[in-house]
Amino acid sequence: MIVLRNLFTQLAALLFLSGILGGLSFATPLLPADAPTEIGSNASEAVKHTIIDLMQVLDDESLKQPEQAGARRQKIEEIIKQRVDYEEMAKRALGTPWPTLSVSEQQEFVDLFVQLLRDAFAGRLTDRSDEQVTFLGELREDNFAEVKAHMSGRKVDTPISFRLIHRANEWWVYDVVIDGASIVSNYRSQFTRIIRDVSYAGLVNKMKQKAIAVKIFERAPIP
Helix, strand or coil: CEEECCHHHHHHHHHCCCCCCECCCCCCCCEECCCCCCCCCCHHHHHHHHHHHHHHHHHCHHHCCHHHHHHHHHHHHHHHHCCECHHHHHHHHHCCCHHHCCHHHHHHHHHHHHHHHHHHHCCCCCCCCCEEEEEEEEEEECCEEEEEEEEECCCCEEEEEEEEEEECCEEEEEEEEECCEEHHHHHHHHHHHHHHHHCHHHHHHHHHHHHHHHHHHHHCCCC
């Protein structure tokens, strides 16, 4: 059990976009973690280690001063980058159009997707608290795993699952399911709606405009 203050849900929000969530069933049936497999590493431990690394950054008194906000954010982003497969996440979020894109178009979409996540949530991790997260184990088939956990506290009682893929001898997160709803699915529904209304090029243009607007805001002097 790990004791946290909003860290678990904030981690999920940082890794992925929160909002109105839609359901997405896992692509393949999952097996118990002790089922025969050639993968020896443990997906649950990978998630736990990432959370512990984040806790160390959040507890670092030298990084809590306002002038250290940039350095703190950079450290958080580096930890997240070492656990998240942004390309897999972006591919699943975009859905059907992905294989129709050229390699350069796919890379452009991944870059914009990462920028969207970074700008929306990189500053939202703050402090730890007294909510409790219990890891309940993992389900696994081949190179896919789902780490199940539960967060409880005075104001929250929520099941959370991390979905991971095993690649390059490491487990990488590509989705989070909060209270039964997939965050990647939420992105996909939004992207599908925009593509239907204004085309894929229109979606890319909207993402670029969002990135530019955030950069301008970040450069603006503080009143």
